[in-house]
Amino acid sequence: xKNDVFxxxxxxxxxxxxxxxxxxxxxxxxxxxxxxxxxxKGELVGVVGESGCGKSTLARxxxxxxxxxxxxxxxDGENITDYSPAKMAPVRRKMQMVFQNPxxxxxxxxxxxASLTEVGRFYGMSQKEIEAxxxxxxxxxxxxxxxxxxxxxxxxxxxxxxxxxVRALIISPDFLMADEPVSALDVSVQAQIxxxxxxxxxxxxxxxxxxxxxLTVVEHISDYVVVMYLGTIVERGNVKDIFYEPKxxxxxxxxxxxxxxxxxxxxxRVLLKGEIPNALNVPEGCRFWPRCxxxxxxxxxxxxxxxxxxxxxxFVTCHLWQxxxxxxxx
Ligand code: SF4
Numbered sequence: 001x002k003n004d005v006f007x008x009x010x011x012x013x014x015x016x017x018x019x020x021x022x023x024x025x026x027x028x029x030x031x032x033x034x035x036x037x038x039x040x041k042g043e044l045v046g047v048v049g050e051s052g053c054g055k056s057t058l059a060r061x062x063x064x065x066x067x068x069x070x071x072x073x074x075x076d077g078e079n080i081t082d083y084s085p086a087k088m089a090p091v092r093r094k095m096q097m098v099f100q101n102p103x104x105x106x107x108x109x110x111x112x113x114a115s116l117t118e119v120g121r122f123y124g125m126s127q128k129e130i131e132a133x134x135x136x137x138x139x140x141x142x143x144x145x146x147x148x149x150x151x152x153x154x155x156x157x158x159x160x161x162x163x164x165x166v167r168a169l170i171i172s173p174d175f176l177m178a179d180e181p182v183s184a185l186d187v188s189v190q191a192q193i194x195x196x197x198x199x200x201x202x203x204x205x206x207x208x209x210x211x212x213x214x215l216t217v218v219e220h221i222s223d224y225v226v227v228m229y230l231g232t233i234v235e236r237g238n239v240k241d242i243f244y245e246p247k248x249x250x251x252x253x254x255x256x257x258x259x260x261x262x263x264x265x266x267x268x269r270v271l272l273k274g275e276i277p278n279a280l281n282v283p284e285g286c287r288f289w290p291r292c293x294x295x296x297x298x299x300x301x302x303x304x305x306x307x308x309x310x311x312x313x314x315f316v317t318c319h320l321w322q323x324x325x326x327x328x329x330x
Contacts, residue, residue: 004040004041005038005039005040005041005074006039006040006041006042006043006075006076006174006175006207007038007039007062007073007074007075007076007175007207007209008037008038008039008072008073008074009035009036009037009058009061009062009071009072009073010036010071010072010073010074011034011035011036011070011071011072012032012034012035012036012058012061012068012070012071012072012073013030013032013033013034013035013068013069013070013071014030014031014032014054014057014058014061014066014068014069014231015028015029015030015031015033015069016028016029016031017029018280028280029279029280030231030279030280030282031054031057031231031279032054032057032058032061032068032231032232033231033232033282034071034232035054035058035071035228035231035232035233036233036307037058037226037233037236039207039209039224040207040224041207042201042205042206042207043207043208043223043224044198044201044207044208044209044210044221044222044223044224045208045209045210045222045223045224045225045226046210046211046212046217046218046219046221046222046224046225046226047059047209047210047211047212047218047225047226047228048211048212048213048214048215048218048225048226048227048228048254049213049227049228049229050213050229050276051213051276052230052276052278052279053228053229053230053231053276054228054230054231054232054279055211055213055228056179056180056211057231058228059097059177059179059209059211061073062075062177062209063095063097063177064080064083064088064091064092068081075091075094075095075175076094076174076175078091093123093171093173094173094174094175095173095174095175095176095177096168096169096171096173096175096176096177097168097176097177097178097179098161098164098165098168098176098177098178098179098181099164099179099180099181100179100180100181100183100184101184102152102157102160102161102163102164102184103152103157103160105160105163105164105167105168106152106160106163106164106167107152108151108152108153109151110151111148111149111150111151112147112148112149112150112151112152112155112163113134113148113149115167116130116134116148116163116166116167116170117130117134119167119170119171120133120134120170120171123171125170125171130170133170133172134148134166134170137165137166137169137170138166140196140199140200140203141162141163141165141166141196141200142162142192142196143159143162143163143166147159147163148163156189157184157185157186157189158185158186158189158192158193161181161182161185161189161193162193162196164181165181165193165196165197165200169200169204172204173206174206174207175206175207175208175209176197176201176206176207176208176209177208177209177211178197178208178209178210178211179211180211180212180213181193181197181210182194182212182217183212183213183214190217194217194220194221197210197221198221210222215254215255215257215258216258219239219243222239223238223239224236224237224238224239224313225237225238225239225241225242225243227242227248227250227251227254229250229276229287229288230276230277230279230282230287230288231279231282231287232287232317233307233315233317234248234250234251234288234316234317234318235247235248235250235251235315235316235317236313236314236315237310237313237314237315238313238314241310241311241313241314243255245314247310247314247316247318247321248316248317248318248321249288249292249293249294249318250272250288250291250292253272253293257272272291272293273290273291273293274290274291276291277290283301284301284302285300285301285302285303285304285305286300286301286304286305286317286318286319287304289301294318294320296319296320299319299320300319300320303319305317305318305319308321
């Protein structure tokens with residue numbers, strides 16, 4: 001088990017006040033409710049879960065874009081939880097983000113070149129350093145220099161996402177947060193972007209967190225995988241643990257929903273009832289119980305399960321994972 005923790009999120013809660021609480025008395029929307037996570041130096045951690053599970057909120061809390069309600073974020077040994085914008089400035093240089101929509105990373109009125117150099121200058125790089133860095137990164141992302149003379153609307157989504165990666169890496173960050181960076185792109189270019197990110201992680205010796213709702217993508221790119229459900233982590237482990245020895249019924253259900261590589265494969269299905277509940281109406285006990293094929297009355301709905309260690313690095317949050325193997329296949 002590695003001890004070189006680079007980023008630590010400890011007991012993170014992010015609650016939003018419900019302005020329409022009215023008679024329901026439901027005062028808080030619990031977007032994140034006690035999330036703890038370690039990311040080791042040089043690791044690529046994939047975070048997966050359905051929409052509304054809190055993965056993007058977690059990304060924004062870690063990146064200090066929104067304040068946490070409770071808990072703390074330790075980045076490269078510094079507790080940055082309550083840092084002011086001025087105190088965050090030197091930390092920002094070490095952490096960068098790539099977003100789902102690459103058009104949001106650029107000013108539509110400026111050339112890509114102008115946007116890229118602006119970032120470099122803001123962080124104190126000389127013109128010579130900026131030019132050398134852009135040339136190197138363009139080589140990594142396999143784009144010609146002529147591309148950066150264009151404006152965002154003259155480029156395809158795939159080209160622009162590669163340039164958004166260049167923009168994020170121009171100042172050589174230690175940590176890259178990628179929030180659904182391929183989900184807005186054509187399937188044909190998704191693999192190219194994923195391969196670029198994996199290559200860059202090695203070449204630049206970066207630590208990364210990669211968020212996606214697609215399990216196949218996360219399996220392809222990650223060293224370590226975190227499965228989220230309704231504001232909590234339900235299982236985490238290395239790729240083999242999660243994809244070949246899952247313990248949580250929700251992880252099993254997600255895996256069963258993956259497209260089959262061989263259509264004739266009579267893959268077993270885990271039946272998952274209903275939709276992910278609203279974060280305003282979080283079920284008592286285990287949050288997953290209304291949809292869980294293994295639900296046991298009086299146990300699952302009585303107490304919130306605690307995270308338990310399956311083995312080094314593999315953790316699951318389920319009352320019954322040992323009794324039933326965590327999920328019935330039908
Ligand atoms: Fe399912 Fe119960 Fe485990 Fe929750 S605690 S995942 S409801 S078996």
